[in-house]
Amino acid sequence: MKPVVTGFSPSRRALLAVAAGVIGELAVGFRLSGDTAVAQTAGAPTFQPNGVVRIDRGGVVTLISPYAEMGQGALMSVAMLVAEELEIEPSDVRIEHAIGDNARYVSPLLGEQITGGSLSLRGAWKPMRQAGAAARVMLVEAAAHTWSVPAAACHAEAGHVLHPASGRRVAYGALVEVASTLEVPQDPPLKTGTLRVVGKALARIDSPSKVDGSAIFGIDVRLPGLRYASVMACPVFGGSLRRVDHAPALAVRGVRQVVELPNAIAVVADHTGAARKGLAALKPEWSDGANASLDTAALVSTCDTALETQGLIAETKGEPARAMGGAKATYEAVFRLPMLAHAALEPLSCTAHVRPGSCEIWAGSQAPGRARNEVALALGLSAEAVRVNNLLIGGGFGRRLQSEWITQAALIARQVDGPVKVTWSREEDMRQSSYRFHNHSRVKVGLDDRGMPASWDHRIVGPAVMAWFLPGYFRNGIDLDVTGGAYGPYVLPSLSVDFVRNDPPSGLLVGNWRGVGDTRNGFIVESVIDELAHRAGRDPVDYRRALLEPGSRILAVLDRAAMEGGWGNALPRNSGRGVAILSAFGSHIALVSQVDMDEQGRIRVPRMTCVVDCGRAVNPSIVRQQIEGGIIFGLSAALFGKITVRDGQVEQSNFHDYPVVRMNESPAIEVIIMDSVEEPGGVGEPGTAVVAPAVLNAIRSITGKRLLSLPLDPTMVQPA
Amino acid sequence: MLIQVNGTKREADVDPDTPLLWVLRDVFGLTGTKFGCGIAMCGACTVHVGGQPRRACVTPVGDIGEQPIVTIEALSGSATGQALQKAWLSTDVVQCGYCQSGQLMQAAALLDAKPAPDDADIDAAMSGNICRCGTYGRIRAAIKQAAVDLPPSAKAP
Numbered sequence A: 001m002k003p004v005v006t007g008f009s010p011s012r013r014a015l016l017a018v019a020a021g022v023i024g025e026l027a028v029g030f031r032l033s034g035d036t037a038v039a040q041t042a043g044a045p046t047f048q049p050n051g052v053v054r055i056d057r058g059g060v061v062t063l064i065s066p067y068a069e070m071g072q073g074a075l076m077s078v079a080m081l082v083a084e085e086l087e088i089e090p091s092d093v094r095i096e097h098a099i100g101d102n103a104r105y106v107s108p109l110l111g112e113q114i115t116g117g118s119l120s121l122r123g124a125w126k127p128m129r130q131a132g133a134a135a136r137v138m139l140v141e142a143a144a145h146t147w148s149v150p151a152a153a154c155h156a157e158a159g160h161v162l163h164p165a166s167g168r169r170v171a172y173g174a175l176v177e178v179a180s181t182l183e184v185p186q187d188p189p190l191k192t193g194t195l196r197v198v199g200k201a202l203a204r205i206d207s208p209s210k211v212d213g214s215a216i217f218g219i220d221v222r223l224p225g226l227r228y229a230s231v232m233a234c235p236v237f238g239g240s241l242r243r244v245d246h247a248p249a250l251a252v253r254g255v256r257q258v259v260e261l262p263n264a265i266a267v268v269a270d271h272t273g274a275a276r277k278g279l280a281a282l283k284p285e286w287s288d289g290a291n292a293s294l295d296t297a298a299l300v301s302t303c304d305t306a307l308e309t310q311g312l313i314a315e316t317k318g319e320p321a322r323a324m325g326g327a328k329a330t331y332e333a334v335f336r337l338p339m340l341a342h343a344a345l346e347p348l349s350c351t352a353h354v355r356p357g358s359c360e361i362w363a364g365s366q367a368p369g370r371a372r373n374e375v376a377l378a379l380g381l382s383a384e385a386v387r388v389n390n391l392l393i394g395g396g397f398g399r400r401l402q403s404e405w406i407t408q409a410a411l412i413a414r415q416v417d418g419p420v421k422v423t424w425s426r427e428e429d430m431r432q433s434s435y436r437f438h439n440h441s442r443v444k445v446g447l448d449d450r451g452m453p454a455s456w457d458h459r460i461v462g463p464a465v466m467a468w469f470l471p472g473y474f475r476n477g478i479d480l481d482v483t484g485g486a487y488g489p490y491v492l493p494s495l496s497v498d499f500v501r502n503d504p505p506s507g508l509l510v511g512n513w514r515g516v517g518d519t520r521n522g523f524i525v526e527s528v529i530d531e532l533a534h535r536a537g538r539d540p541v542d543y544r545r546a547l548l549e550p551g552s553r554i555l556a557v558l559d560r561a562a563m564e565g566g567w568g569n570a571l572p573r574n575s576g577r578g579v580a581i582l583s584a585f586g587s588h589i590a591l592v593s594q595v596d597m598d599e600q601g602r603i604r605v606p607r608m609t610c611v612v613d614c615g616r617a618v619n620p621s622i623v624r625q626q627i628e629g630g631i632i633f634g635l636s637a638a639l640f641g642k643i644t645v646r647d648g649q650v651e652q653s654n655f656h657d658y659p660v661v662r663m664n665e666s667p668a669i670e671v672i673i674m675d676s677v678e679e680p681g682g683v684g685e686p687g688t689a690v691v692a693p694a695v696l697n698a699i700r701s702i703t704g705k706r707l708l709s710l711p712l713d714p715t716m717v718q719p720a
Numbered sequence B: 001m002l003i004q005v006n007g008t009k010r011e012a013d014v015d016p017d018t019p020l021l022w023v024l025r026d027v028f029g030l031t032g033t034k035f036g037c038g039i040a041m042c043g044a045c046t047v048h049v050g051g052q053p054r055r056a057c058v059t060p061v062g063d064i065g066e067q068p069i070v071t072i073e074a075l076s077g078s079a080t081g082q083a084l085q086k087a088w089l090s091t092d093v094v095q096c097g098y099c100q101s102g103q104l105m106q107a108a109a110l111l112d113a114k115p116a117p118d119d120a121d122i123d124a125a126m127s128g129n130i131c132r133c134g135t136y137g138r139i140r141a142a143i144k145q146a147a148v149d150l151p152p153s154a155k156a157p
């Protein structure tokens, strides 16, 4: 028997799709290895037909999730899909995170071991069920073989294989050895008809450990001999450390060591409290470098200048120039979106242990395979010499797609004897994020005599994050994430979308932020369409209806949201409703938001009604959670979110100057899920994308005033 | 320094100005209490000191003296704590879960002081606890559920 642990390979089609930048619906292929699948460990055989399922002799089923749990319910969803086909209950499985390994654990939709883009469930939908089905088929065959009966006469049920004709029944654990010798089926049959687990609002298996304090997040790792470090990088982007006197830190009780990196200092101590105190005592001298005088005004004006440049054409339809020339009237607006930090509640923290020739990492990462490769590169090791253990994440939102903080911990650990846990302060987390960068747009619409768009011209100025982050989504100089959704789900007679690349100054890290391109373009498109409706003297819901494909899923979602959200019902003076819709991530969503305003123009968002068609809802309770959470996240950004730069440094530092929505500001949210048996769509991000336009559209309905920048500027809001 | 945590006296060899948070997490290994901001702005580190909710990140361990400390690891030791944990599970509150230790400790202090809180009470007590995953609506519902479930004998007078 050959000791192999087989795993995921993306289908050629999926890889091609990634290469071509196709994010839409895919029938994701999944190839289980044709090898006889056995994971033989020290004389205790376990049955492991693929990278996901492991069953030991005692019958304990362990699932290895390639997807990271960061609140979105990935572990539960994987457990449900595998359990469905393996004929067990999700609550019966043990589930662990896969280690970082891009070869073994590939997201079929991203071509790498990445958790993001609301793609986990979409990528997992078929492969995870097939992983469970393959194991089930082999267990049934093993039992049939043992009993010398045809496999077709046996079936699996509740963790056992049954042979009804003879009344025999055997537990999975007893079949492990025989099953391990069998061929892994290439295309195991998936259940059809009524599903037993999928579609049920089952309680999440990760919840119990999260209400009693026993869950271990990345920041909670404990190891024998562990030291604790606090770190500070040069506050000016791209700057470096000139010199620092170690003595003040070393004088603090419990401090062991000061570690210098080219651009940062770390204090290593017996506990984080001493490390933080030691770090605060240091007076490092920095070389600020090229960004020393960088500020937000300059970043904004660079975007504005770029807006005057013709960009690369991302998409056209019809004859936009002619249609614009023949328009009865035009509407034009410039939108400005700020920099944003993720501000997940768990600050970045990574534990690293560097030994001669190897390194072990413990962290919560959205891209652990990439982290492994980057650490290997930084330390001059082979990837095989680096092990990345992935842990629970206390909120990802895109920040943990980057790995520079993991590499930093490894470089610190290289100078420390034994394992060291590096925990960023909130201030460090806020000032050294992988920010969502400035994004400006100009939309010019040519209108026909009924006020409907005849031509749509959208120029977008933004960074090309995909050029280096996922080159498959960067084509012919165009970042497909930035330009996606540039005219929403609307059917327009002619249009043109162009992209002007505007990367940040070197040293300023930008990246992905919950909702990615759709959060930016969703705001812009839904603001423009809403404004056009008002200008045409039409109801914003009716106006949208006229521009949507009859019979489409998005139209059904809009209609339902208008009904459930009380659209058109009377409201008190200085209250209004706004609507916004989005088709993205394989889902369709509509949000109706109420806004109340007092005489001073202070606003309150009392309630929101959200309708989502996300295809088949694998776990409706998780879908609701994700939509609710996405809405609150988007509301924080719409009302408060703004990172500003002065003298090359981020001005915000903590939750007092980067406020987020709290309990007293949190609206009542009703989520309605449309019945559907379509392929599951993503639900982690669409909720975020529709909030700002729905709220600002509601404000427009109260004040008559269109706000074009985020976050909401309270000085611009006065009751009519 | 000797402090009493979850019913046990424990020794920590640290400066008295060390925030209780790091003593709990790093010295005693009670990692259920979380670090979120370090300046009493997020509530992730909430524990009970002498029966009152306190932010462990700004509570010097030297100030605690004889007052008993209760952390999330011992929340189930009270009827209130059990009712809250049960309600948290039946309401599917938890997403990433990182804030929930602090939310539960804060909610327990609320119910001990006010066994039948209304929305305004919940806003007043809970608005210091940030949840970036946006579980506020469910936390509100779960607190009300727990208030209903609590046996009258367990309720504070």
Ligand code: FES
Residues within 6 Å of the ligand: B034, B035, B036, B037, B038, B039, B040, B041, B042, B043, B044, B045, B046, B055, B056, B057, B058
């Ligand atoms: S960590 Fe103590 S309140 Fe935020």
Ligand code: FES
Residues within 6 Å of the ligand: A071, A345, A394, A395, B094, B095, B096, B097, B098, B099, B100, B130, B131, B132, B133, B134, B135
């Ligand atoms: S559940 Fe993630 S921060 Fe509250």
